[in-house]
Amino acid sequence: xxxHDRNAAAYWSANLRLIIGSLIVWxxxxxxxxILLRPLLSGISVGxxxxxxxxxxxxxxxxxxxxxxxxxxxxxxxxxxxxxxxx
Amino acid sequence: xxxxxxxxxxxxxxxxxxxxxxxWARAGSTKEFYVAGGGVNxxxxxxxxxxxxxxxxxxxxxxxLIAAGGYANSTFLMGWTGGYVLLAMLLAPYLRKFGxxxxxEFIGDRFYSKNARFVAxxxxxxxxxxxVIGQMTGAxxxxxxxxxxxxxxxLIIAAVIVFLYAVMGGMKGITYTQVAQYxxxxxxxxxxxxxxxxxxxxxxxxxxxxxxxxxxxGMPLLQKLDLVVRDLGFTDYTADVSNKLNMVLFTLSLMIxxxxxxxxxxxxxxxxxxxxxxxxxGWALVFIALLYLTAPAxxxxxxxxxxxxxxxxxxSADAIEYAERPDWIRNWEQTGLIQFDDKNSDGRIQLYxxxxxxFKQTATERGWNxxxxxxxxxxxxxxxxxxxxxxxWVIxLIAAGGLAAALSTAAGLLLxxxxxxxxxxxxxxxxxxxxxxxxxxxxxxxMAVAIVVATWLGMNPPGFAAQTVALAFGIAxxxxxxxxxxxxxxxxxxxxxxxxxxxAGLLSTVLYIFLYLGWFFIPGTNTFDxxxxxxxxxISPLSFGAVGAMINFAVAFAVSSAxxxxxxxxxxxxxSVRYPKGAGAATGH
Numbered sequence: 001x002x003x004h005d006r007n008a009a010a011y012w013s014a015n016l017r018l019i020i021g022s023l024i025v026w027x028x029x030x031x032x033x034x035i036l037l038r039p040l041l042s043g044i045s046v047g048x049x050x051x052x053x054x055x056x057x058x059x060x061x062x063x064x065x066x067x068x069x070x071x072x073x074x075x076x077x078x079x080x081x082x083x084x085x086x087x
Numbered sequence: 088x089x090x091x092x093x094x095x096x097x098x099x100x101x102x103x104x105x106x107x108x109x110x111w112a113r114a115g116s117t118k119e120f121y122v123a124g125g126g127v128n129x130x131x132x133x134x135x136x137x138x139x140x141x142x143x144x145x146x147x148x149x150x151x152l153i154a155a156g157g158y159a160n161s162t163f164l165m166g167w168t169g170g171y172v173l174l175a176m177l178l179a180p181y182l183r184k185f186g187x188x189x190x191x192e193f194i195g196d197r198f199y200s201k202n203a204r205f206v207a208x209x210x211x212x213x214x215x216x217x218x219v220i221g222q223m224t225g226a227x228x229x230x231x232x233x234x235x236x237x238x239x240x241x242l243i244i245a246a247v248i249v250f251l252y253a254v255m256g257g258m259k260g261i262t263y264t265q266v267a268q269y270x271x272x273x274x275x276x277x278x279x280x281x282x283x284x285x286x287x288x289x290x291x292x293x294x295x296x297x298x299x300x301x302x303x304x305g306m307p308l309l310q311k312l313d314l315v316v317r318d319l320g321f322t323d324y325t326a327d328v329s330n331k332l333n334m335v336l337f338t339l340s341l342m343i344x345x346x347x348x349x350x351x352x353x354x355x356x357x358x359x360x361x362x363x364x365x366x367x368x369g370w371a372l373v374f375i376a377l378l379y380l381t382a383p384a385x386x387x388x389x390x391x392x393x394x395x396x397x398x399x400x401x402x403s404a405d406a407i408e409y410a411e412r413p414d415w416i417r418n419w420e421q422t423g424l425i426q427f428d429d430k431n432s433d434g435r436i437q438l439y440x441x442x443x444x445x446f447k448q449t450a451t452e453r454g455w456n457x458x459x460x461x462x463x464x465x466x467x468x469x470x471x472x473x474x475x476x477x478x479x480w481v482i483x484l485i486a487a488g489g490l491a492a493a494l495s496t497a498a499g500l501l502l503x504x505x506x507x508x509x510x511x512x513x514x515x516x517x518x519x520x521x522x523x524x525x526x527x528x529x530x531x532x533x534m535a536v537a538i539v540v541a542t543w544l545g546m547n548p549p550g551f552a553a554q555t556v557a558l559a560f561g562i563a564x565x566x567x568x569x570x571x572x573x574x575x576x577x578x579x580x581x582x583x584x585x586x587x588x589x590x591a592g593l594l595s596t597v598l599y600i601f602l603y604l605g606w607f608f609i610p611g612t613n614t615f616d617x618x619x620x621x622x623x624x625x626i627s628p629l630s631f632g633a634v635g636a637m638i639n640f641a642v643a644f645a646v647s648s649a650x651x652x653x654x655x656x657x658x659x660x661x662x663s664v665r666y667p668k669g670a671g672a673a674t675g676h
Contacts, residue, residue, distance in 0.1 A: 008662070008666060011666065012665055012666075015665075019176045019177070022172070022176060023172070023176070026172045030165045030169055031335050031338070031339075034161060034165055035328075035331055035334050035335055035338070036331055036335065038327055039327065042327075046298060047298025047299060047307055047308075047309065048298065048306070048307020048308060048309040048310040048311075049298075049307075049309045049310070049325045050325075052327075053158055053161075053309075053325050056158060056161035056164070056165060057153075057158075057161050057164055057383040058294060058297075058380060058383070060164070060165045060168070060169065061164065061165070061168045061372075061376050061379055061380060062376070062380075064168050064169055064171065064372060064376075065369065065372050065373055065376055068172060068175045068176075068365075068368055068369040068372055069366075069369045071175060071176055071365065072175070072362070072365035072366050072368070072369055075180070075365055076362045076365065076366075079361075079362065079667050079668075083668075084666045084667055084668045085362070085667060085668065086360045086361060086362070086667050086668060
């Protein structure tokens with residue numbers, strides 16, 4: 001394996017780690033907070049209803065936006081660190 | 088000025104703008120026609136993607152669905168936004184790096200197989216054509232209500248407008264009109280919502296109003312709504328759902344389907360760099376969220392407003408008399424989307440849940456003899472300004488906004504279809520030596536044919552039009568998304584695995600849909616009644632796309648590991664899409 005290959009492999013596994021971490025959060029807020037864990041969260045009230053309802057109708061969407069920008073920011077930084085950025 | 092004149096000014100003004108853009112943004116090369124030249128600013132592409140994605144269904148139908156289903160229909164909110172997370176991390180940057188013009192082209196090259204490309208073209212065309220029918224009928228409905236023309240006439244006007252900018256400008260014309268259409272549709276959607284939120288809660292921001300106090304009763308808005316609907320025999324608005332497996336799979340199907348829809352994916356081919364594709368997905372979701380965060384507020388507030396109109400003194404007191412009904416009910420009765428039937432002949436409008444067994448006794452005590460008012464979910468957003476007594480210009484704005492939502496999505500779909508025909512079928516297979524000029528002409532002709540077909544289908548919608556949306560998402564989720572993802576994240580999946588996987592995902596999903604919704608959607612031919620008791624593990628046909636996707640992955644890996652690994656140059660291709668360096672411009676070769 002050349003130096004270049006090792007660098008590329010490290011970049012790709014950093015990307016995969018970032019994706020897996022982000023998708024865990026993605027699943028936690030929507031499938032977790034918004035659907036499956038709603039009965040567990042029913043004790044926490046938010047504006048006349050419970051936290052699960054908020055996650056399902058608002059919280060998930062807001063988290064998704066943060067996730068994409070976080071991923072884009074981290075990846076664009078990784079591109080530069082590994083010297084794989086365009087231009 | 089009459090309401091008709093106001094509507095005409097708003098709709099006519101927005102159309103004039105689209106035509107001006109069409110003349111300014113003409114496509115001179117195939118690169119401009121397919122990917123707008125590849126130099127679109129990522130924020131602008133985010134805006135265009137938002138308009139491309141938000142269809143008549145998002146603009147017109149979604150709030151109505153949530154109003155009717157309450158918490159249970161949150162699936163649409165999460166499903167239609169969560170797909171962008173998948174798109175941003177699993178598909179868009181790598182497909183941009185690949186740098187070609189169409190989705191089937193990637194599948195054909197990566198799986199070194201013309202057959203794989205054909206399967207992808209077939210999936211793309213079925214998914215996009217079923218989807219475009221809904222846009223055309225949506226445009227027809229908006230025209231007939233607001234401009235007092237026949238639905239068919241309205242459809243033809245809409246088709247001519249799309250023809251002008253899509254055939255002349257291709258992706259370039261579509262991109263800039265979509266940006267304008269986004270601005271029109273988001274203003275049209277949010278202004279009435281702000282007014283209604285102010286009226287009900289005093290909060291000018293609808294997403295905050297949703298969780299605020301209902302000024303008139305002093306209770307939280309959602310509690311007040313729960314109370315009112317419970318008093319009429321409906322399920323609580325915020326009630327939990329018992330079939331969680333189905334809710335999870337339905338949401339997942341919508342997410343995977345969203346990420347796999349070709350007309351959305353190709354928008355990311357238009358930005359200059361891989362890093363731009365990542366930012367652009369984030370901006371797209373920001374612009375989409377402006378509508379998707381407003382929709383649940385509109386849903387709950389419009390439902391409360393509607394019930395307050397029918398029961399001005401509360402749901403346990405007398406309903407309003409039919410003769411006293413407000414103007415907006417009169418207007419919408421003419422379209423047939425609101426229907427009244429005085430079943431107990433008392434001259435009043437009783438709206439309640441006559442399917443609830445436990446409520447029957449109360450209804451009988453009150454002298455009610457069945458629900459008397461049928462309100463189509465689709466009118467909620469369109470009638471919103473009238474329900475809230477907003478000025479006439481807001482109604483004109485809603486008309487222009489509904490049309491913008493339908494036209495922007497239709498144009499994106501038509502481009503995906505025409506580029507699959509001219510680039511994947513003609514250039515890719517029938518006549519590989521076609522000149523650049525010839526291919527551009529072919530692209531324009533296929534676009535024109537696609538518009539004519541879509542218009543005809545919009546005028547003569549197959550009876551099953553509503554159900555085919557399930558088919559579009561099912562196909563995108565079960566065939567296109569897994570093939571693209573495996574093409575990027577696995578070097579081991581080969582041509583045989585990919586084709587077997589796509590076909591297995593596609594056929595299992597289509598089979599499951601046909602079993603419950605009728606073979607080829609012909610009414611009455613379904614093998615089982617479409618009720619939860621008959622569903623496999625309680626999974627509805629609409630939720631099966633996610634299962635189809637899992638079948639696709641499993642079959643593709645099984646077949647690939649039993650057969651030879653892909654050749655070295657294919658493994659190098661996979662390497663090259665993973666690293667942004669050397670992206671270069673989009674090319675057709």
